[in-house]
Amino acid sequence: MSDESGAKEKAKMIDVRLSRIIRREGSMQQWIFLAERDGPRGFTIVIGANEAEEIHRVVTHDDTTRPLTHQLAFNAISALGGTIEAVDIVRIHKNTFYAELVVGVNGSEDSKRIDARPSDALALGLRAGCPIRVAEWVLEEARTDEAGPDPPPDTPPDTGEAE
Numbered sequence: 001m002s003d004e005s006g007a008k009e010k011a012k013m014i015d016v017r018l019s020r021i022i023r024r025e026g027s028m029q030q031w032i033f034l035a036e037r038d039g040p041r042g043f044t045i046v047i048g049a050n051e052a053e054e055i056h057r058v059v060t061h062d063d064t065t066r067p068l069t070h071q072l073a074f075n076a077i078s079a080l081g082g083t084i085e086a087v088d089i090v091r092i093h094k095n096t097f098y099a100e101l102v103v104g105v106n107g108s109e110d111s112k113r114i115d116a117r118p119s120d121a122l123a124l125g126l127r128a129g130c131p132i133r134v135a136e137w138v139l140e141e142a143r144t145d146e147a148g149p150d151p152p153p154d155t156p157p158d159t160g161e162a163e
Helices: 003-010 049-059 069-079 118-128 136-142
Strands: 013-022 029-036 042-048 082-093 096-105 111-116 132-135
Touching: 013 049, 013 136, 029 049, 042 049, 042 118, 049 069, 049 118, 069 082, 069 118, 082 111, 082 118, 082 136, 096 118, 111 118, 118 132, 132 136
Parallel strands: 082 132
Antiparallel strands: 013 029, 013 132, 029 042, 082 096, 096 111
8 A cells, every 4th residue: 555545545534515517518528616515615626528417417306217327326336235425535646536436335334435536426426415525635735716725717816016
């Protein structure tokens, strides 16, 4: 186990919520904004169009006549006795986020952690109504709110000169 993996397992997890879905017709890149539940921090993740549509379907309660991929995965987990307990965003590396789906199995005390893209994990986790969490160090590195390391979009950088 690498030091980074060990640090990841011990990282403080912060509860976040889906704040916005930004969908652009004709674009393969869509955006979701996750915001800290009990604080001002937040960050954006770029996701694919299919995942954005699925997340939108879940939050708007728009059912399809036949199960699509995320619905099928959710139904399979449930049918096999599993419950989605949490979505944990555990790492960021070269602007790519990494998540884990925390799945309880048949009432066992031991949950299984499944590597997942954040967009897929969120689509499943929102359907399950489970907590969404992010490692604090990831939130600090990725945050785009006013108190974060980078100015929010459309805000000129502070040059330090008085007007």
